[in-house]
Amino acid sequence: MLDRLGRRLGNKAAWSAFWTIAPPYLWLVLFLLLPFVLVLKISLADLKFGIPPYTSLTDLKDEAINLTLHLRGYILLFSDSLYISTYISSLKMAAVTTLWCALIGYPMAYYIARSPDSIRNVLLLAVILPFWTSLLLRVYAWVGILRSDGLLNSVLMAVGVIDAPLEIYRTDWAVYIGLVYAYLPFFILPLYANLVKLDTRLLDAAYDLGAKPWRAFVSITLPLSMPGVIAGAMLVFIPAVGEYVIPELLGGADTLMMGRIMWNEFFTNADWPMASAITVIMVLLLLIPMIIFQVNQKHRYEADRGNV
Amino acid sequence: MSWLKRTAPNDPSPLGRMLALGIGFFFLYVPIATLIVFSFNSSPIMTSWSGFSWRWYEALLNDQALLSAAWLSFKVATLTATAAAIIGTWAGYVLARKGNFKGFSLFVGLVSAPLVIPEVVLGISLLLLFVEMDSIFGWPGERGLFTIWVGHTTFCTAFVTVIVQSRIRDLDRSLEEAALDLGATPLKVFFAVTLPLIAPAIVSGWLLAFTLSLDDVVIASFLSGPGATLLSPEIFSRVRLGLKPEVNALATIFVVVVAIVVVGLNAVQRRQARRGL
Numbered sequence: 001m002l003d004r005l006g007r008r009l010g011n012k013a014a015w016s017a018f019w020t021i022a023p024p025y026l027w028l029v030l031f032l033l034l035p036f037v038l039v040l041k042i043s044l045a046d047l048k049f050g051i052p053p054y055t056s057l058t059d060l061k062d063e064a065i066n067l068t069l070h071l072r073g074y075i076l077l078f079s080d081s082l083y084i085s086t087y088i089s090s091l092k093m094a095a096v097t098t099l100w101c102a103l104i105g106y107p108m109a110y111y112i113a114r115s116p117d118s119i120r121n122v123l124l125l126a127v128i129l130p131f132w133t134s135l136l137l138r139v140y141a142w143v144g145i146l147r148s149d150g151l152l153n154s155v156l157m158a159v160g161v162i163d164a165p166l167e168i169y170r171t172d173w174a175v176y177i178g179l180v181y182a183y184l185p186f187f188i189l190p191l192y193a194n195l196v197k198l199d200t201r202l203l204d205a206a207y208d209l210g211a212k213p214w215r216a217f218v219s220i221t222l223p224l225s226m227p228g229v230i231a232g233a234m235l236v237f238i239p240a241v242g243e244y245v246i247p248e249l250l251g252g253a254d255t256l257m258m259g260r261i262m263w264n265e266f267f268t269n270a271d272w273p274m275a276s277a278i279t280v281i282m283v284l285l286l287l288i289p290m291i292i293f294q295v296n297q298k299h300r301y302e303a304d305r306g307n308v
Numbered sequence: 309m310s311w312l313k314r315t316a317p318n319d320p321s322p323l324g325r326m327l328a329l330g331i332g333f334f335f336l337y338v339p340i341a342t343l344i345v346f347s348f349n350s351s352p353i354m355t356s357w358s359g360f361s362w363r364w365y366e367a368l369l370n371d372q373a374l375l376s377a378a379w380l381s382f383k384v385a386t387l388t389a390t391a392a393a394i395i396g397t398w399a400g401y402v403l404a405r406k407g408n409f410k411g412f413s414l415f416v417g418l419v420s421a422p423l424v425i426p427e428v429v430l431g432i433s434l435l436l437l438f439v440e441m442d443s444i445f446g447w448p449g450e451r452g453l454f455t456i457w458v459g460h461t462t463f464c465t466a467f468v469t470v471i472v473q474s475r476i477r478d479l480d481r482s483l484e485e486a487a488l489d490l491g492a493t494p495l496k497v498f499f500a501v502t503l504p505l506i507a508p509a510i511v512s513g514w515l516l517a518f519t520l521s522l523d524d525v526v527i528a529s530f531l532s533g534p535g536a537t538l539l540s541p542e543i544f545s546r547v548r549l550g551l552k553p554e555v556n557a558l559a560t561i562f563v564v565v566v567a568i569v570v571v572g573l574n575a576v577q578r579r580q581a582r583r584g585l
Contacts, residue, residue, distance in 0.1 A: 016494065021409055024399035024465075028418040031462040035433030038440055052439045104335065107328030114320045123329065125574060130336050132515075132566045134523045136540055137559040140547045141339035144346065147551075149353070151342055181335065213321070234424065242426020245525050249548065259428045259526075266432060266530075276436070279429055290424060294417065 036283070043276035046070040054273050073277030082256075083278065087285070089256040093172070094240035097179040098187075101236045102229065104180065105187035109228075110221070112188075113195035120196075127188050139178050139249050146174050146250070174250035175257075179240050186239075187232035194228025195221070227296060234293040238286050258282050340563055347556035364557035371554065374542060381522055381539035384453065388460040389518035393510055395461065396468025396517070401498075403469060404476035422466040431530030434459045438531070451533040459531045460521040467520065468513035475509035476502070508577055515569070 045054040046068075058067050077083045112123045130138065145151045146169040153165040168174050198221065206216040244259030251257070258278065265275035350361035368374065399419055422430060438448060438455050448454055479502070487497045503510075525544045532538060546552050 017406065017409070021402050021406055021415075024395050024402060024419075025411075025415055027395055027462070027465070028399075028415070031434065031437070031458060032418050032421060033414075035430075035437040038436045039429075039433045042436055052443060104332055107324070108332040111320055111325040111328050115325070121574075121578075125570070126333060127336070129567065129570060130340065132519050132570055133340065133563050134519075134540070134559065136523060136525055136543060136547075137343065137555065137562065138339050140543075140555060141343045141559070143547065144551055145339060145342060154356075181339070184332075184336065238424040239426055242428050244426075244428050245544065249544075259426055262428050262432065263526075272436070275432060279432055282426075283429060286424070286426075290421075293424070294420075 039276045039279050039283075042273055043073055043280045044069045044071070045273045045276075046072060047271055047273055052272070053270055070273065073274045074281075076274065077277055077281060083261070086256040086258060086261050087281070090241050090258040091285070093175065093179065093257065094237045096176060097183060097240050098233050098237045100176070100180045101184050101187040102233065105184050105191065105232065106229070109188045109191040109195055113192050113198070124192065127185050127192075131185055135182055136245060139182065139246055142174065142178055142181065142250060143169065146177065169250065170252040172251065172255055175247050175255055178246040178250045179243065182243075182246060183236040183240055186235040190231035190235065191225065191228035194225050194231070198224055227299070230296050231293070234289055234296075238289055238293075241286060242282060340559075343556050343559040344563060346553070347560040349553070349556075352551075352553050364554045367554040368557045373537075374539070374554075374558070377537045377539045377542040380453075380536060384456055384460065384528075384538060385518045385521040387457050388464055388521040389514045391457070391461040392464035392468050392517040393514040396465045396513055397472050397506070397510055399465065400469045400472030400476060401502075404473040419466060419469050422463045423470065427463070427524065427526035430459065430463055431527045434462070434527070435530045450535070451531055452536040455531040455533075456528050456536065456538070459527040460517075460524060463524070463527060464517035464520050467516050468510070471513045471516070472506060472509050475506045479505055508580075511573070515573075519566070 041057060042054050045057060047053060048055050055068070055070070057069065058065050060066075108127070112120060112127070115123060143150075147153070148165040148167060148169065150169065152168070153162075156162045157165065168177070202220050202224075203216055206220055211219070241257075242259045242262075243257065244263055247255050247257045247260055248263075251260075262275050262278050262282075265271045265278065347364055348360050348362070349357055350363060351358035399415075403416065403419060434455075435451075438451060441447060442449060483505070484497050484501050487501050488494070492500065523540055525540045528538045529541050529544075532541070543555060543558070547555060
């Protein structure tokens, strides 16, 4: 084995290939893979006072290594209804957010992709520009808009649409608005990249054969754009599940989201094993859509390569 | 307004275009517009306009805590963007050109994980790594600039990688092959041919990493120690308690600087593209 490795590394080309790949790989393994393994490990530890505030899994006693796995975190997770309803609530909020991003983002991506070249770049830049400005500050702006004495209520009351201010700030409604607002560009961009490559000759053919615009859209544009829709939906759904800043700034005390619970277990309760257990279950829950995403991406690359 | 007219039968309807883009862009830009407008409001209440004033900009200039946090954030963001540009370019090159080694799928998974994984997960897991490392090696000890830099670099590298690898995929490979045929070493080819061609992508990756680092609250909160307060966590802890008009002024400065940089870069890239034609 070592001999074979030595022979392979003795080869100059193999060395250069090794040095091309190893450094970025090493960084990712050290700072991304290893930390996840540690989270898994600490989720099986027990809480203790001290630094670090968790027990070690193995100890040497009577010439034997004892491995102690604590399932306290996981048992609590599945027995306490708070955690279960938080998972469900997070998934629901992320799903509704994704749906709204699709409803607002699809028409935008579609019309940008079908705009003349000259203005397409300007429109695209206008979608990307908010990306470059601080999300924190843009979410903060919604606080000023949505408060009961905020901009939205004063405009609506001045116009006479409502008599009493709407209670949006510090409710789930505000969190939905904030999430859709923050993640909308993540939906538009991959979908745009897909739609802009759509072969419009297919549409011409459909029109020649007498299809109405709506029919042509449903039977040609929509199915062909599904990879873009899926890519966009994943980029919205997965990070939205664990979002912390938006529910913290816009949500009420009863807005249940994973990110907040993890944060609280960590900083307020200082229960690191519990926070780790919540993290492990969340990553497992998110792994399924992530695998779908990866497979989908792979198909897309292969389809792209097939076209060339 | 000729672009509003339908020129071919399969063109989308102008009315739908106006409506969809109008609503969408209104939604995206109203919060930014309110920040800018109310940063000049003399009243601290964000609903009533009571006259033009620079008072929030003055308050900002006198806020020492905020200014020193901003300076630290600027340093972290510069270091992060530079490291992320190097590692991300490297990883993007491997992704686009070296896709046939063992463990490639794991590499792809790791590279793209930070794009989707919630920041809380990244923050917690990296904190646990540093705590564990500290108890085994006695290093890195106190969390601060270094630990935040590692966290931000890991998080931002993914974005640079995606940008750079798609640019490398679009490259005309025959240019590099020609250089190889003329006797250049692969390393020389990378620095003399590939790197200049992908430079625009690296620049936009650097800028994106810089902004992401500057903007991050969650990872920085997990990885910072008592001595290092960054701008975003500082703003976050302040606005959690209510509206702070001087933050409007800060946001306006951000928006103006970013708009100038992004629009300027776009103009430069377009001019270069035109010259290229």
